Ligand SMILES: [Zn+2]
């Protein structure tokens with residue numbers, strides 16, 4: 001209790017000493033954890049119309065059949081619905097990459113707030129949040145799993161249960177960035193499994209899988225397979241950012 005108090009007081013003192021700065025630039029803002037007006041304008045939040053299944057933004061509703069894009073009609077993902085807060089582009093990258101690679105763990109809370117708004121309908125139906133896992137070797141290198149931080153922050157905001165270790169990476173997959181969709185799918189398809197004993201928590205539950213970026217969907221599909229194999233009743237996907245056209249990747 002005393003420690004929590006001291007920490008609270010410490011943060012308050014720090015706030016008073018350092019004027020709050022925009023999350024991505026050095027512009028002053030009203031409160032800690034905000035974007036300045038210019039950076040906020042630069043973010044492309046994903047609003048309707050977007051594909052219900054894969055969260056890809058669409059130019060007009062006519063591109064969808066019952067809210068689903070042509071690609072998902074032809075080749076539906078194994079999860080149910082997906083939501084994304086913003087397009088993955090040079091502006092949103094300035095929020096996402098520092099969380100992933102530059103120890104900016106403070107970005108998890110504001111990103112989780114954006115994800116909470118974008119995913120309100122699927123979070124309403126959810127029992128449990130599960131992050132996409134990192135392989136232990138990568139976790140050692142990075143010291144934290146950015147998807148885990150987002151899941152924990154979302155759990156804090158929504159009061160939903162979070163199982164950080166429900167899934168495990170069975171092998172380190174090489175960097176996926178340089179691979180096309182088909183190569184990604186074959187690399188990750190058997191790389192994720194439910195942790196031993198996790199089935200008790202997952203059976204019959206509505207799970208929301210949490211990640212920072214949804215690109216080809218290969219990793220999310222591998223995680224979904226593992227969750228369904230462990231008995232999850234439903235899997236939805238919620239990410240901070242969506243690559244608008246995964247085929248271009
Ligand atoms: Zn700014």
Ligand SMILES: [Zn+2]
Pocket residue numbers: 051052053054055056068069070071072
């Ligand atoms: Zn789609």
